[in-house]
Amino acid sequence: PEWPLRGDLEINGISAAYDSHTRPVLSNITLSITHGQKVAICGRTGSGKSSLLLALLRMIDLTEGTIVIDGIDISTVPRDLIRSKFVTLSQDAFSLPGTVRINADPFGQASDEQIITALEQVELWKGISTKGGLDAIMDSGLFSHGQLQLFSFARAMLQDGSILILDEPTSSVDADTDELIQRLLRERFRDYTVIMIAHRLRSVVDYDKVLVLEGGKLVEFDSPAAL
Ligand code: ATP
Numbered sequence: 001p002e003w004p005l006r007g008d009l010e011i012n013g014i015s016a017a018y019d020s021h022t023r024p025v026l027s028n029i030t031l032s033i034t035h036g037q038k039v040a041i042c043g044r045t046g047s048g049k050s051s052l053l054l055a056l057l058r059m060i061d062l063t064e065g066t067i068v069i070d071g072i073d074i075s076t077v078p079r080d081l082i083r084s085k086f087v088t089l090s091q092d093a094f095s096l097p098g099t100v101r102i103n104a105d106p107f108g109q110a111s112d113e114q115i116i117t118a119l120e121q122v123e124l125w126k127g128i129s130t131k132g133g134l135d136a137i138m139d140s141g142l143f144s145h146g147q148l149q150l151f152s153f154a155r156a157m158l159q160d161g162s163i164l165i166l167d168e169p170t171s172s173v174d175a176d177t178d179e180l181i182q183r184l185l186r187e188r189f190r191d192y193t194v195i196m197i198a199h200r201l202r203s204v205v206d207y208d209k210v211l212v213l214e215g216g217k218l219v220e221f222d223s224p225a226a227l
């Protein structure tokens with residue numbers, strides 16, 4: 001029972017800039033997201049999508065406004081705590097030197113059985129089990145880029161949390177893998193508040209809300225059907 005249990009987000013009139021001399025990259029954005037909602041962020045390159053995610057993680061400073069999660073203004077929460085509470089997946093899937101086990105569960109919180117289950121759910125276990133299983137070393141030969149993306153999903157599934165943030169997780173995967181990822185988002189992360197930057201319209205249709213940015217401003221925030 002620790003903050004943030006539900007994953008309700010209120011973004012109140014926020015503006016943000018990378019430094020005080022440059023023009024804001026986010027301007028006066030207000031919206032709220034209810035726990036369990038799936039929200040896609042769309043917009044052209046440079047519109048501020050990644051910057052909005054960075055603001056949620058307190059990785060860039062607000063010049064105006066507040067972000068409140070489950071009733072707590074995140075500017076009062078230590079940065080490290082915030083980053084440990086959000087489950088994040090970036091565009092660039094990464095691996096650390098070491099075994100499959102340590103890469104899937106870097107903080108040693110899961111049992112071998114749980115790790116194997118997660119790897120089965122992302123359909124990687126069959127392949128890994130013939131190459132050394134949990135003790136296999138994660139060198140460059142073990143996974144393709146798309147498989148590494150799926151592996152990152154397994155890592156996220158093994159973490160506790162209520163908010164999942166994804167920066168274009170499906171940018172370099174094929175259609176089948178994209179479908180698998182969308183299914184995991186609906187099933188395994190059903191109770192999570194999910195905020196995902198998305199380019200493919202196909203993956204946006206079954207989201208609850210689409211958030212469209214243009215030049216750092218919010219221009220749409222509505223259900224996909226309404227847009
Ligand atoms: P893309 O689709 O290309 O990933 P985006 O919508 O994620 O684009 P952002 O990365 O949020 O866009 O960038 C918004 C604006 O902020 C751009 O004008 C960009 O040049 C600027 N910007 C991004 N990162 C930095 C940084 N580290 N320092 C200064 N300005 C930055």
Ligand code: MG
Binds near residue numbers: 049050051
């Ligand atoms: Mg970006």
